[in-house]
Amino acid sequence: AVTDENNNLCGYIRFVENKEFVLVGLGLKPLLCGQGLGNILMKLLKNECKKRYDNKKIALEVRSFNKRAIKCYEKSGFKITDVYQRGTLIGSDKFIKMEYKRRRFKIKE
Template identity: 40%
Template sequence: MLEYHVTTDVEKSIISDWKYAGDYSIYNSIPYEEQLSNHSGFGNPCNNYYSFYDGTSLVGYINLKEKESDVVLGVGVHPDMCGKGYGQTIVKLAIELSKVVFGEKTIYMEVRSWNTRAVKCYEKAGFHIIGEPYRKTTPIGEGLFYRMQI
């Protein structure tokens, strides 16, 4: 069973240094210090990050960002741990945590349409695609996204 806690500054710095390969390199982050100075990502006080551990190994994190009527869930899994089932477990725990913290607000995710690995993972955790893909510009670039919710 994975354990989790509110992400520390040290963990935010470690996660910011994770490097993904190939198409997934779009998820590589800028240094934590820059995020703090830009008030973006881990430096945005509106975000609620939690770190997930398998024993002593940091395997992933989530962000639960409360909106007026719903909650946006963001997920990151350590590059070496992708494809090993951690994502699905983390998402299921995130759903439970969101209900405790934010009540019955709808939880949704925005997933790049080309990221079939993530879409399949989130579907296994109970999410499904709502509507048609839409174009969106994010801090890491423009893309075509699916809205997924439970």
Template identity: 40%
Template sequence: MISSPATFYTVPMDVIHAAEICQWVYKPPYNIYGWMSWEQMQALGIEFGDPRLRSEQYVSVVNGQGMLCGFAQLFPMEGVVRLGIGMRPDLCGHGMGHLFMNAVVKEALERYPDREIDLEVLTWNQRAIRAYQKSGFTITDTYERRTPTGDKPFYCMVYDK
């Protein structure tokens, strides 16, 4: 069901949300953003399958009715917090990305007020890039980075406070 919420909110990611996120299926070419099964994530203790990492770095993004709409990772680095973003597949491409990002940026600013906020995005993902730009991010660098399918071009985008 596609709803057009006026506002998104961040909440601590719980195991129910984590398991649901692992079931999301994106249409190509966005299918590269899918996760392995929840059981595998827990068994390997990786990303939000690790309870400590989930509580320290991950948040769920919900709408006003409390429905899970996506997630964000706030990965702390020296002087920077790097965002990792995932929106529920049926909500992608409907013009809500900037509202979603506003909630994530708000959380990052509250947790890390003195750090720069950045993210990495594949250069072909123009849909995400437009949402990030509408939320105050600017492309500051282009580089290749290793992915599971080989080296790919990425933009680094920085939030302009």
């Protein structure tokens, strides 16, 4: 959970690990969108994944209409890997799967 100085909930990050990747879920209080906090949340997410899951791929799902979130994720290095229709509690919706692959560097002597 991400809280403000008054302990009000501002956002969250959820991690679910499987064999191939870590699926993350995240959200930010709508009133706080557009203030650069999404970029901060993405940095926290990537740092926490690195600590917890080493070099595993990070994946997330986002509804296709959420253009602001998609732009934030792309700015953070996530790439679209799939687009699909999926059932939700209130019907069916179009989702986008995005993945972040950490770059590995080797030092040559």
